Amino acid sequence: MPIHAPHAQLYSSVKLEVAKAKLGHAGRKSSYAALNLVAYIDMMTMLVIFLLMSFSATGEILFVQKNIVLPDAQNWTDLERAPVIGVSKDVVTLDGSQVATADELMKDSATGDFKIAELHDKLVTLIAERVPLTMAAVDPGSTNLGAPGADGLPEGGVYANSYGDVRQAFGFCEEHGLGPQLAIYEPGFLQCVLTYHRAGRLPAGAMVKLYFGGEWGMWARARGVTFGLPPTKHALLAYLDMLEGTDLPWSVSVWGGDLMATPVARLALERGGHLHVGLEEHFDPDAKPTNVALVEQAVDRCEDWADIHTLTTLCRSHERVRG
Numbered sequence: 001m002p003i004h005a006p007h008a009q010l011y012s013s014v015k016l017e018v019a020k021a022k023l024g025h026a027g028r029k030s031s032y033a034a035l036n037l038v039a040y041i042d043m044m045t046m047l048v049i050f051l052l053m054s055f056s057a058t059g060e061i062l063f064v065q066k067n068i069v070l071p072d073a074q075n076w077t078d079l080e081r082a083p084v085i086g087v088s089k090d091v092v093t094l095d096g097s098q099v100a101t102a103d104e105l106m107k108d109s110a111t112g113d114f115k116i117a118e119l120h121d122k123l124v125t126l127i128a129e130r131v132p133l134t135m136a137a138v139d140p141g142s143t144n145l146g147a148p149g150a151d152g153l154p155e156g157g158v159y160a161n162s163y164g165d166v167r168q169a170f171g172f173c174e175e176h177g178l179g180p181q182l183a184i185y186e187p188g189f190l191q192c193v194l195t196y197h198r199a200g201r202l203p204a205g206a207m208v209k210l211y212f213g214g215e216w217g218m219w220a221r222a223r224g225v226t227f228g229l230p231p232t233k234h235a236l237l238a239y240l241d242m243l244e245g246t247d248l249p250w251s252v253s254v255w256g257g258d259l260m261a262t263p264v265a266r267l268a269l270e271r272g273g274h275l276h277v278g279l280e281e282h283f284d285p286d287a288k289p290t291n292v293a294l295v296e297q298a299v300d301r302c303e304d305w306a307d308i309h310t311l312t313t314l315c316r317s318h319e320r321v322r323g
Contacts, residue, residue, distance in 0.1 A: 083126055085119070094122055115165075128176045135205065138169045138180040141189035143228070147221040154225045159185070166192060170203055179205020186228045190242050197246055208250040209276060210239050212264060214257020220283040227255075231262035240271060250274070255281040260301050269305065 086093040092100040099119040127133075139161050146156015161169075173180045180203050184190045190210075196202040212235060213226030229235035231254045243250060252259065252268040253276035259265050265275055277294045289297070 083123065092116060092119065094119055121168075124172060128172075128178075133176070133178055135181050135207075136169070136173050136176075136178040137183065138166070138173065139183045139185070139189070140166045140169075140192040141184075141186060143185045143189075145218045145227055146225055147217055147219050148224045152224065156219075156225070163192070170196060170201065173203040177204075179203065179207065182206060182208050184208060184210050184228075184239070187238070187242065190239065193248075194242065194246065197248065206248060208243065208248050210236070210250060210252050210273075211281075212236075212252065212254045212257075212262075214254045214283065216256035216283045216285075218255050220256045231257065231259070231264045233263045233267055236264050236267055236271075251276040253277070253281050256283050258282060258284055260297055265298075265301065266305055269302070 084095055086096075090102050091098050092105070099122065100116045105116070139159075142158060142160040142162070144154070144156060145159050146154050149155035170180065172178070182189070182193050184193070190208070193202065193206075193208065197206075211228055212231035213228045214231065215223050215226060217224075217226040229238065231252075236252065239250075251274035252264050254262055254264065259275065259277055259282070268275060275298050277298050279289075279291050279294070282289070282294055
């Protein structure tokens, strides 16, 4: 077997002439050129160093060039550190302090209670310290909320607030001087409130907000499944029988419907109550009013009911909405 000098096996094995010419550098000049990355890497390194030198976590600007001076701000405030909630596979922390463990959360989820009590209390306290509040929402009871399923039967869940939750909420209101805004979804909610009232433990500034269930329900997904009492004359009178002798201020609203289209609105004003209107509770499948439009509608209706003595002051107090 003859012995040959070594050579490029790939080049000799290619039979196509054009490909062979390119492999042998006999074709046209390539359009590709080598790129030297050293200068690019140097530039990126300098940018990173510049950004690190000029960055400040406090919000202050550190000037690299000392001869550049910006004018002083006339109105300014220091940046405040926001609460940081950390969630890991083992613990939940607030600003680095442990507020719950994974085992505690798993135990609570088995009972249907997903509230992290310590985290909730600390966050509510922080909010009360930083935001000048005068009132707080309190839901003193539990009820079923849902909508019709595919078969037309109710589907949903339980909106739960235990007696312990209510006690804690009222205690927070007392501690921080907040007037509780009491959402009354069902008569049982009002029974709880009246118990605190009789015991002299209902925080000052309480407002009883009577919620009536409209035909579209709380979630306004479809007709047929609602909550509480319907927005009728006798339903409101039943609540007023419970409130008799308490002198607690109260208001009415319809969730999943239009309050002003029910007999509850006029009767409430006749009996010394207040109207609670807004986009949160209003629903009409054929109309999408704004908050201002809903208030103006209520004012106009009050003017139509001018035979009620108490409406004159109410209408005048809402005239500013028109501006």
